[in-house]
Amino acid sequence: MPSKQRKIAMMGYRSVGKSSLIIQFVEGHFVDSYDPTIENTFTKFIRLNSTEYEVKLVDTAGQDEYSIFPLQYSMDFHGYVLVYSITSSKSFQIVQIIYDKLLDMVGKIHVPIVLVGNKTDLHLERKISTEEGKRLAEKWNAAFVETSAKRNESVTDMFHAMLSEIERSDGHMPEKNGCIIS
């Protein structure tokens, strides 16, 4: 069987770790330096639940409250990973603004989304509790994962959760009562 093609956008405030999560997942290492992204696309083949996927991950430029939702990300995407850093309240606000704009632009009631709280290794600097993240994901009917790109914690789970959300919205998986990995 040919592999299923999936196109996923990574969105969120600046410096929350979008590129680091993708690079950890695709290349298996952590980049300590910070190089702001304009746009990059990565491809990875994954086997999950006996299905072969060709996953295209689009790493987008960090957004803020003033950014206009880029039109090109409202079409042809199967799912969205919305990332904040658990050390940044601002990034948690921004992810909610991005969500509202995304729903307006896509024009569908349900969009497959995984909410990701990254940088769990920085627990002494934590500003957003796991509970707050979970509550927001429940409100959106999205999956929720806390990750550390640095320590490679739950990074694979997070991308698998994204593929499962997409299958679910295609009607290929049972309805869930909140998919939470933390």
Ligand SMILES: Nc1nc2c(ncn2[C@@H]2O[C@H](COP(=O)(O)OP(=O)(O)OP(=O)(O)O)[C@@H](O)[C@H]2O)c(=O)[nH]1
């Ligand atoms: N401690 C820690 N640092 C991280 C983690 N993930 C990313 N970083 C660091 O955070 C900084 C920003 O990471 P990026 O992956 O470039 O963030 P980004 O969201 O792609 O940034 P933009 O391109 O500006 O949107 C870098 O210095 C990373 O090394 C993590 O899990 N833990």
